[in-house]
Amino acid sequence: MKIAIASGKGGTGKTTVAVNLALALGNAQLLDCDVEEPNCNLFLGFNLKKEEDVNITVPEVDSGKCTLCGKCAEFCQYNAIAKLPRSLMLFPKLCHGCGGCVLVCPENAIIEEKRSIGILEKGTSERFNIELLQGTLNIGEPMASPVIRQLKAHIDESTVAIIDSPPGTACPVIASVAEMDYCVLVTEPTPFGLNDLILAVDVVRQLDILFGVVINRHGLGDGRVEEYCQSEGVPILMKIPYDRKIAILYSKGIPFIEQMPVWKESFRGMYEDICKHVSCKGDF
Amino acid sequence: MKICVTASNSGFGAPVDPHFGRCGYFMFVDPGSMEFESIENRQVSASGGAGVQAAQQVIGKGIDVLITGSVGPNAFSLLLSEGVEIKAFSAGSVLEAIEAYRAGTLETIGAANSAGKSGV
Ligand code: SF4
Numbered sequence A: 001m002k003i004a005i006a007s008g009k010g011g012t013g014k015t016t017v018a019v020n021l022a023l024a025l026g027n028a029q030l031l032d033c034d035v036e037e038p039n040c041n042l043f044l045g046f047n048l049k050k051e052e053d054v055n056i057t058v059p060e061v062d063s064g065k066c067t068l069c070g071k072c073a074e075f076c077q078y079n080a081i082a083k084l085p086r087s088l089m090l091f092p093k094l095c096h097g098c099g100g101c102v103l104v105c106p107e108n109a110i111i112e113e114k115r116s117i118g119i120l121e122k123g124t125s126e127r128f129n130i131e132l133l134q135g136t137l138n139i140g141e142p143m144a145s146p147v148i149r150q151l152k153a154h155i156d157e158s159t160v161a162i163i164d165s166p167p168g169t170a171c172p173v174i175a176s177v178a179e180m181d182y183c184v185l186v187t188e189p190t191p192f193g194l195n196d197l198i199l200a201v202d203v204v205r206q207l208d209i210l211f212g213v214v215i216n217r218h219g220l221g222d223g224r225v226e227e228y229c230q231s232e233g234v235p236i237l238m239k240i241p242y243d244r245k246i247a248i249l250y251s252k253g254i255p256f257i258e259q260m261p262v263w264k265e266s267f268r269g270m271y272e273d274i275c276k277h278v279s280c281k282g283d284f
Numbered sequence B: 001m002k003i004c005v006t007a008s009n010s011g012f013g014a015p016v017d018p019h020f021g022r023c024g025y026f027m028f029v030d031p032g033s034m035e036f037e038s039i040e041n042r043q044v045s046a047s048g049g050a051g052v053q054a055a056q057q058v059i060g061k062g063i064d065v066l067i068t069g070s071v072g073p074n075a076f077s078l079l080l081s082e083g084v085e086i087k088a089f090s091a092g093s094v095l096e097a098i099e100a101y102r103a104g105t106l107e108t109i110g111a112a113n114s115a116g117k118s119g120v
């Protein structure tokens, strides 16, 4: 079972839901796909060990062979190669590694070189019975998706994998949520929360992934998120109250199910609901 | 000598468009004869690397000076490597920009001054 935890904007409690769900289930994998700012481990404190580099291939030009015909620059739709009157200039950060320029070069002047854009790390602990896999994009690198895809290649299909997706609705979110069995959208009961939820619902519907909503800080705003879910037929999986104790545990970096065991049961119940939802493909 | 001014329309009366990569038009002007040519920027809506394309386009025209408001890092390094002088001007018409250049009152843009746009 592969479940993505996502939200239309940052700061809604997505990571809290991901961490607590993984801990409540135990024997699970937690994948932190928020590669620009991975923060699951703030709540877990695992010792992380580097697993591997994330490389993308970028072209390199042999200026001895290059005749400056300009075919590569013309071909590259990402404008990663510029042809100047007397030289070529490459912009590795614009390159998407499609390899097209290598194919179109009539002089075989372009070869592909590996460039590291981030790393994957893994952590376990004796205290918690889960495995954390974390991807980190190097600072200044623009492309998060290759790190996310490589992270997801480590999913063990025989267990439960919980993915903490990046916030928003852009490419890295799609890379995280794609091919999951289910997506949990975390939101807040405020007008902004509703607005971002509607955008996120649009994305998961387009990806054709089953989904439900967790309302965090319930009691804080108004009832419009719930009204929206009802009118759209979106199941509300859980409501986490706007509660002082939860907020304090959060600020101390403690997963709240650790000290509030009733919530462990609630998260397990949510998981069972998700399984039912998945097994009957939407007839919730 | 050839000057390129980024503009939001074609013609000397058009306002200068401060965004190099995403300007509407490039106005190529010979400040001696005031002969000009205006070319549409095909990259206005490019998803990334617009500045790189724009820089190739204007460098291909053999310009000596570029007058614009802001230039991203990739375009800046291309223009620099070709020895193009970059001058700042953002409020006024193309004609005013050329006159200010001739009067020597324009400041040089010595480093990329826009973040550019890239990413996936
Ligand atoms: S590999 Fe693709 S994206 Fe990269 S420079 Fe070549 S053509 Fe452009």
Ligand code: SF4
Pocket (backbone or CB within 6 Å): A061, A065, A066, A067, A068, A069, A070, A071, A072, A073, A083, A088, A104, A105, A106, A107, A108, A109, A110
């Ligand atoms: S296609 Fe090959 S030969 Fe032509 S400009 Fe590019 S690298 Fe040089």
